[in-house]
Amino acid sequence: MTSHAASGNDVHAASNPNTLVNFGFWVYLMSDVIIFSMLFTMFVTVSTHYNGGPSGRDLFELRDVFFETMALLFSSITFGMAMLSMHARRKSQVLLWLLITFVFGALFVGLEVHEFLGLVHEGAGPWTSAFLSAFFTLVGTHGTHVTFGLIWIAVMIGQVAVKGVTAPVASRLMRLALFWHFLDIVWIAVFSTVYLSGVM
Amino acid sequence: MSTSSHDARLGGLNLKTYLTGFVLALILTAIPFGAVAFGWFSSGLTLILVAVAAVVQILVHLFCFLHLDFSEENAWNTGSGAFCVLILAILVGGTLWLMYSLEMRTMIAGG
Numbered sequence: 296m297t298s299h300a301a302s303g304n305d306v307h308a309a310s311n312p313n314t315l316v317n318f319g320f321w322v323y324l325m326s327d328v329i330i331f332s333m334l335f336t337m338f339v340t341v342s343t344h345y346n347g348g349p350s351g352r353d354l355f356e357l358r359d360v361f362f363e364t365m366a367l368l369f370s371s372i373t374f375g376m377a378m379l380s381m382h383a384r385r386k387s388q389v390l391l392w393l394l395i396t397f398v399f400g401a402l403f404v405g406l407e408v409h410e411f412l413g414l415v416h417e418g419a420g421p422w423t424s425a426f427l428s429a430f431f432t433l434v435g436t437h438g439t440h441v442t443f444g445l446i447w448i449a450v451m452i453g454q455v456a457v458k459g460v461t462a463p464v465a466s467r468l469m470r471l472a473l474f475w476h477f478l479d480i481v482w483i484a485v486f487s488t489v490y491l492s493g494v495m
Numbered sequence: 496m497s498t499s500s501h502d503a504r505l506g507g508l509n510l511k512t513y514l515t516g517f518v519l520a521l522i523l524t525a526i527p528f529g530a531v532a533f534g535w536f537s538s539g540l541t542l543i544l545v546a547v548a549a550v551v552q553i554l555v556h557l558f559c560f561l562h563l564d565f566s567e568e569n570a571w572n573t574g575s576g577a578f579c580v581l582i583l584a585i586l587v588g589g590t591l592w593l594m595y596s597l598e599m600r601t602m603i604a605g606g
Contacts, residue, residue: 325579340594375513476560487549
């Protein structure tokens, strides 16, 4: 009873949002906010500089963007389920939810790669115009972040499987959750600023 | 008693908060996509709707998924966030001001 309570405290203490490591990661996220904001600013500044090339109205498929948005939103809620399972210390549930999150995240990246290849194939690559340079830089930077998030999820699936839900593993999952939810927030800004405003 | 202290330590981490956030996010995604895809409103109104839905959805994500609050315990997170907003106001505001001013001037000079 006593030992269970103590180890329970360890898990919660390590995943407490106020520890120094978590604050450090928060500062990293703030620096990422600045990077993304500047990419958004650059995009807005040149968003009508088509250089005689195609505009967003000619290129963007809202249906695909909607599927990408849903994939990322579902991956957010499934990651939330993984966090709840983590606090309940149910190892197999944590693994299952992380795996589902990975599948949704991979679906998102797959759809984005498909879109990028299609654009290049149509002759609308990043070299075509300032608008497309800014588009590929902004959306590509977000996609790269999601890809690194997927690698991180894969690593954590391995750690949970091998080590179980120990205090250090729970602490890392906590920061991965921050990162993953943060990327979904950036995507809200992307589909609103780039796609929805672009096709109007 | 033990349940309430357990909940407090999780910082509002529970199923209800996640599901509320998820449903709100779905609605706040469907509205702007629908408005743009089916042209429910004039383009000016649609643009405002897209912006408002985005801001509200970001707040929903912050509170329901990231569990952000302005409590005393999160003072450092809030403080660094506020500093970040100040930096952004200078960088983003300054860039937009400068670039639009430049565009106006070059249009006049170029004729």
